[in-house]
Amino acid sequence: MSKTRTDKQFDIIIIGGGLAGASLACALKDSALKIAVVEAFALNTDAQPCYDDRTVALSYGSRCIFDGMGLWSVLEPYAEAIDHIHISDRGHLGITRLSKQQEGVAALGYVLENRAIGQQLYAAMNAAPNITLLCPAEVCAVQQVRNTSAEQPDTVQVEVKSAGPADTQRQTLSAALLVAADGNNSQVMQLLNIGHSRKNYFQSALITNITPGKKHNNVAYERFTEDGPLAFLPMTGNRCSVVWTVPSAQAEELLALDEAAFLKQLQQRFGFRLGQIKKAGQRQVYPLFLQSASQTVAERVALIGNAAHSVHPVAGQGFNLALRDVALLSELMVASVRNGDDIGSPAVLQQYAA
Ligand SMILES: Cc1cc2nc3c(=O)[nH]c(=O)nc-3n(C[C@H](O)[C@H](O)[C@H](O)COP(=O)(O)OP(=O)(O)OC[C@H]3O[C@@H](n4cnc5c(N)ncnc54)[C@H](O)[C@@H]3O)c2cc1C
Numbered sequence: 001m002s003k004t005r006t007d008k009q010f011d012i013i014i015i016g017g018g019l020a021g022a023s024l025a026c027a028l029k030d031s032a033l034k035i036a037v038v039e040a041f042a043l044n045t046d047a048q049p050c051y052d053d054r055t056v057a058l059s060y061g062s063r064c065i066f067d068g069m070g071l072w073s074v075l076e077p078y079a080e081a082i083d084h085i086h087i088s089d090r091g092h093l094g095i096t097r098l099s100k101q102q103e104g105v106a107a108l109g110y111v112l113e114n115r116a117i118g119q120q121l122y123a124a125m126n127a128a129p130n131i132t133l134l135c136p137a138e139v140c141a142v143q144q145v146r147n148t149s150a151e152q153p154d155t156v157q158v159e160v161k162s163a164g165p166a167d168t169q170r171q172t173l174s175a176a177l178l179v180a181a182d183g184n185n186s187q188v189m190q191l192l193n194i195g196h197s198r199k200n201y202f203q204s205a206l207i208t209n210i211t212p213g214k215k216h217n218n219v220a221y222e223r224f225t226e227d228g229p230l231a232f233l234p235m236t237g238n239r240c241s242v243v244w245t246v247p248s249a250q251a252e253e254l255l256a257l258d259e260a261a262f263l264k265q266l267q268q269r270f271g272f273r274l275g276q277i278k279k280a281g282q283r284q285v286y287p288l289f290l291q292s293a294s295q296t297v298a299e300r301v302a303l304i305g306n307a308a309h310s311v312h313p314v315a316g317q318g319f320n321l322a323l324r325d326v327a328l329l330s331e332l333m334v335a336s337v338r339n340g341d342d343i344g345s346p347a348v349l350q351q352y353a354a
Helices: 019-027 061-068 072-078 112-125 187-191 248-256 260-272 318-339 345-353
Strands: 014-015 034-039 054-061 080-082 084-089 094-097 107-113 131-134 135-146 153-162 168-175 176-179 195-211 218-222 228-233 238-248 284-293 299-304
Touching: 014 019, 014 153, 014 168, 019 034, 019 318, 034 135, 034 168, 054 061, 054 228, 054 318, 061 072, 061 107, 061 318, 072 107, 072 112, 084 131, 107 112, 107 228, 112 131, 131 187, 135 187, 135 345, 176 187, 176 284, 187 299, 195 248, 218 260, 228 318, 238 248, 238 260, 248 284, 299 345, 318 345
Parallel strands: 014 034, 014 176, 034 131, 084 218, 176 299
Antiparallel strands: 054 107, 080 107, 084 094, 135 153, 153 168, 195 238, 195 284, 218 228, 228 238
8 A cells, every 4th residue: 555656546446426435435534545436426516316305214333333434423413313113004903112212222223314424424535635536427447457467357447537627538547446336227337247136116215304293202103004114204303204105106196296285195194193294395206126236246346335235215224234335345444454465355355245
């Protein structure tokens, strides 16, 4: 890591500055590694679609991962704790209740807006001297290069296209490791012919943030209905994040309703546990599928986050799983540097894949 390098040579190139890619860069911000993050959208604006109005429910384990990265203190002001979980089945008797007291933890989880997480990750990346942000920029070619007589490639080269003010600019970057964090339509996977399996649920998640008539008292509600699960998650400012899973055609119908008609349908589905729902914010629809990459590593390449696995939001696990990828990969990278090992070697990547 000590040899002099050009500004096009890095230890790690991360493609995708969404929540997973940005978290990995932040996890390595205090390391000796020189990191490039290539992101298709400008990160410090509302144009970045991954830093939108959606929320994520973070597990207590994810809080600990952010704590270890030194970021929980800046995220905590935006987090609403989940103290209780209330699970019911519409039309059936019986309720399951979980509480932080029963489980002996400070909170069962935390709800944060993607936008708040994105802004804090962006600020941390921007302040880190070992991180170079290239955005808006896109990857357009990847090549695993053998510079020596070694059997395995010893470098990965990435051609990046940046949208400059005048003309489109292309440059070639090189690194010991390329991390694909470019989501479930991963360009890196396509360029490297890495396949995936995909199961369509023929369901979509309609999301919106609402203001309930009563205090949410830090209760997360998961209500199973004949159309799919409906979650109300406690947010700051006594708002609730709604994730309503329905057949895809129905999601489009709900999206088209005016606010009063939409609130009426939502109230009918959820009931009155939180009183009369007063208002709803912008609605968005996400088609749902289960996707899994056929391999999580290739020569000088590791996949993280949605590029490696996309899951149904019913259990709120997608980003929590991504953070586990981040925690493991960053630990392996830091240990490799400490031991003087090659961070992109097959031995290191096999530990990640395992
Ligand atoms: C409705 C819904 C609710 C959810 N709720 C939860 C929850 O409660 N808890 C939870 O843990 N998870 C939840 N998730 C899942 C979570 O949102 C995702 O797991 C997480 O956002 C994935 O992040 P990512 O960075 O891997 O992928 P993405 O968010 O897809 O980011 C990929 C990034 O790569 C960039 N990119 C793409 N192609 C290129 C390219 N060629 N060159 C450069 N950059 C590129 C994109 O611009 C983007 O910024 C939910 C998901 C949905 C749909």
